[in-house]
Amino acid sequence: MQRIFNRPEDMVNEMIEGFVRAHSNLVARTANPRVLKYRQAPVKGKVGVVTGGGSGHKPAFIGYIGRNMVDAVAVGEIFTSPPAQMFYDAFRAADGGSGVACLYGNYAGDNMNVKMAVEMAAEDGIEVKTVVANDDVPSAPKERRDRRRGVAGEVLMWKVGGARAAMGGSLGEVIAEAQRAIDNTRSIGIGLHPCTIPEVGHANFSIEAGTMEVGIGHHGEPGIEVVPLETAGAMARRMTDIILPDLPFGRGDEAVVLVSGLGGTPLMEQYILYFEVEKILEEKGLSIHRSYVGNYFSSLDMGGVTLTVMRLDAGLKECIDHEADSTGLR
Amino acid sequence: MTAITNEQGASILFDLIKAIQDHKQYLSDIDGAIGDGDHGINMNKGFTICKERLGKAPESLAHGFMILAGVLMTEIGGSLGPLYGTLFRSMAREIENVKDIDKIAFGRMMQCGKEKLAALSEARQGDKTIMDVIIPAERAYREAVEEDKSFAQCLEAMARAAREGRDATRDMAAAYGRASRLGERSRGVIDAGAASCCLILETMARSINEKLTSLAAGSNS
Numbered sequence: 444m445q446r447i448f449n450r451p452e453d454m455v456n457e458m459i460e461g462f463v464r465a466h467s468n469l470v471a472r473t474a475n476p477r478v479l480k481y482r483q484a485p486v487k488g489k490v491g492v493v494t495g496g497g498s499g500h501k502p503a504f505i506g507y508i509g510r511n512m513v514d515a516v517a518v519g520e521i522f523t524s525p526p527a528q529m530f531y532d533a534f535r536a537a538d539g540g541s542g543v544a545c546l547y548g549n550y551a552g553d554n555m556n557v558k559m560a561v562e563m564a565a566e567d568g569i570e571v572k573t574v575v576a577n578d579d580v581p582s583a584p585k586e587r588r589d590r591r592r593g594v595a596g597e598v599l600m601w602k603v604g605g606a607r608a609a610m611g612g613s614l615g616e617v618i619a620e621a622q623r624a625i626d627n628t629r630s631i632g633i634g635l636h637p638c639t640i641p642e643v644g645h646a647n648f649s650i651e652a653g654t655m656e657v658g659i660g661h662h663g664e665p666g667i668e669v670v671p672l673e674t675a676g677a678m679a680r681r682m683t684d685i686i687l688p689d690l691p692f693g694r695g696d697e698a699v700v701l702v703s704g705l706g707g708t709p710l711m712e713q714y715i716l717y718f719e720v721e722k723i724l725e726e727k728g729l730s731i732h733r734s735y736v737g738n739y740f741s742s743l744d745m746g747g748v749t750l751t752v753m754r755l756d757a758g759l760k761e762c763i764d765h766e767a768d769s770t771g772l773r
Numbered sequence: 774m775t776a777i778t779n780e781q782g783a784s785i786l787f788d789l790i791k792a793i794q795d796h797k798q799y800l801s802d803i804d805g806a807i808g809d810g811d812h813g814i815n816m817n818k819g820f821t822i823c824k825e826r827l828g829k830a831p832e833s834l835a836h837g838f839m840i841l842a843g844v845l846m847t848e849i850g851g852s853l854g855p856l857y858g859t860l861f862r863s864m865a866r867e868i869e870n871v872k873d874i875d876k877i878a879f880g881r882m883m884q885c886g887k888e889k890l891a892a893l894s895e896a897r898q899g900d901k902t903i904m905d906v907i908i909p910a911e912r913a914y915r916e917a918v919e920e921d922k923s924f925a926q927c928l929e930a931m932a933r934a935a936r937e938g939r940d941a942t943r944d945m946a947a948a949y950g951r952a953s954r955l956g957e958r959s960r961g962v963i964d965a966g967a968a969s970c971c972l973i974l975e976t977m978a979r980s981i982n983e984k985l986t987s988l989a990a991g992s993n994s
Binding site: 497525556642665 | 850949
């Protein structure tokens with residue numbers, strides 16, 4: 444695999460350098476080189492919205508910094524949670540005096556580091572509340588939803604939380620809205636080829652040629668089954684068959700659909716999958732209020748896609764429709 | 774001898790750092806089988822930064838543990854940063870006002886570390902993690918104290934239980950943390966966090982026992 448870098452151990456820092464320089468209209472540095480913030484943050488009186496996680500998921504997480512979106516992000520090493528200190532510094536960068544909503548994904552390291560950072564912030568009088576995304580259906584059975592991982596549904600959670608905060612919502616309201624966003628969102632991934640962390644140099648899992656891994660996670664966590672590679676239509680059927688009954692989604696529901704590439708799959712193929720997904724959702728009587736197709740939450744160079752569907756209610760719809768500006772989502 | 778002073782304990786930090794540096798490749802290799810293969814790299818990074826921070830010598834064991842915890846919690850992310858950061862920080866807090874570390878003080882330190890870890894991690898014994906070492910090791914130490922064994926014997930009991938705990942992770946399926954992605958496929962390899970935790974406890978036990986022995990020799994002469 445041929446990659447672009449100078450030294451593998453410098454990749455995260457140099458990505459940050461490039462990002463800050465390319466998007467200085469939206470993003471600014473903070474005293475902590477691994478914490479970036481929205482240029483206007485902290486916005487006085489507004490609830491700060493923070494996220495963070497390991498690198499390698501572009502545009503997540505820093506790509507969602509922006510107006511009416513995320514205020515500050517803690518940037519970890521590739522696939523490694525940022526330390527508590529970074530989350531804490533992100534809280535400080537985002538706090539406009541009305542508290543901070545930390546909206547992140549359900550991974551062991553992030554859970555621990557956020558928990559410690561929240562305690563550190565409390566000692567300083569900054570109130571931080573959290574929502575832990577767990578939209579990845581195949582990662583645990585429904586009765587163990589608390590163990591499910593957070594995947595591309597996090598993007599919709601940030602959109603909703605960011606909008607509610609921008610509308611002047613209190614910390615409690617922002618948290619409740621973001622929690623409802625993730626509670627009404629279901630995702631699934633299909634892996635076509637593995638990803639490689641450049642510093643490691645080789646993939647630490649494999650997907651045999653001619654097969655696909657159903658339910659793969661954002662770091663190559665194994666899915667629920669490996670099956671022969673299918674057509675786009677069959678893939679869409681398989682994915683919707685798993686996620687739609689889980690909520691469940693039903694006839695008449697309004698939905699947001701997000702198809703995200705994992706990094707190594709062309710946009711062309713993502714649109715083909717989206718076409719198939721939309722046909723199935725219409726057949727099931729769902730109406731699609733808004734859709735997103737593209738690399739919204741990737742996994743380095745992994746081949747494959749995730750499908751995310753969110754069921755709307757009036758509050759969520761208002762937040763999804765609220766205008767926003769970030770490099771990853773508008 | 775039945776105790777070392779907190780000041781004498783300071784050099785335990787250098788023994789721990791050396792143990793981690795010497796086992797960097799070993800820890801990465803076992804992690805590579807079921808994880809990212811970076812456990813040794815990250816442990817070595819944290820402990821090596823700590824060595825630079827310590828300078829010539831920390832004032833005491835408590836002081837050294839606090840510096841180590843600070844590095845792990847602020848500069849090393851993932852899971853090992855908060856887990857080992859919390860372990861060393863809570864142990865440092867427990868003994869910071871203790872002059873002589875005898876078997877009772879050491880036991881309280883271990884118990885405090887174990888409890889703080891259990892409160893942070895959602896993993897329980899049997900999940901193929903660091904908890905499979907710290908829980909039985911602390912219990913074995915406590916039982917040895919209750920049986921009125923010497924400090925040295927208590928430490929040996931702790932190290933033995935840590936090794937048994939580490940080896941028992943070989944037959945477990947990871948239920949928590951990064952290796953849990955492999956579920957059943959994670960059986961057959963010991964857990965890297967359990968291995969590093971065992972290495973730390975064994976090194977602490979050996980280091981203190983060497984000090985107790987040399988102090989005894991010194992007091993006899």
